[in-house]
Amino acid sequence: MKVLIMGCGRVGAHLASLLETAGHEVTVLDVDPSGFGKLPLTFRGNALLGDGTDGDSLRRAGIEEMDAFIALTECDNINIMAAQIAKSVFNVRKAVCRVYDPTREELYRELGLDTFCPTALMAESVMKRL
């Protein structure tokens, strides 16, 4: 599977590594190259500078050939906008999007985006330990 990850922070870099180990073809996209240092030395995929809310950047990153797009920047609204572009402009089959704000996450899930909320997941996980 070809996967494009927007946002090369801890989660993005770790996911890129996991996906590559599992045999997938991974491209990471970030507006700041400093995050690329978090990728493992063995990473063979593309690491590109670019803004995932910009259709031209996405096209350069090969969005048209991607099977999945994953939005993992620190900013909820950037993730939401990029995932909607991937889905409605480029018809990417799977567009996953991180949203920290639980109510915003719920709304966009209702609107048909494939969202997940680390805040809610973490709270649940802590609850289970008590």
Added chain:
Amino acid sequence: MYIVIVGAGNVGYHLAKAVLSKGHEVLLIDTDAAILGRIEDELGSIGLEGDACEANTLEEAGTARADLFVAVTEQDADNLVACQIAKHRFKVPRTVARITDLKNEPLFKKLGVDVTVSSTILILQYIESQTSKPQFLTRLAVLKGSDREIVDVRIPPTSAVVGKKIRDISLPQNSLIILLIRRDERIQLPTSTTALEAGDRVVVVGDRSSEAGLHQALAGS
């Protein structure tokens, strides 16, 4: 009207001031309490501190009874999300987003924002109007809630329709000539037997997608 404005920068401030002076009820939302404080010193208590992309803030703002929701922060993504939440969660009938990236105009419309405004686009249109030849077609209005528009079309002297009656001209589907402005600025209601002359301007209602066809039909030689 009750108007909620998001973003208390220059655009938000001047917009709030202008719509207040026209007698509308205004609420200005921003995350920066200091900026809101300064604006409230001048305009009265119209500010709400908070993130307009959070449902709680919009709840507190009484967004559900807003007639118009306008997001004019400097970030296109923030304006998009605020408008989408206002529209889908609070059922605001009209949403307006400021955009800075030209490409976002068709995108935001596709994603449900009713109107986009952009100083980039306005300035670009001005530059084009100053540098290009007199335009064949001028867009006068886009009809609310449809893909129809009203355009003003100038008939060039080389056009094949010069001297022809309107009934003999084949326009694109759904296009209709509604007004005729003669070269001497006389205005006429056209009938099927009215003949077009070089230099006439016709006002046409039609599909936005038919502009090229319209050009072919009325300017083609």
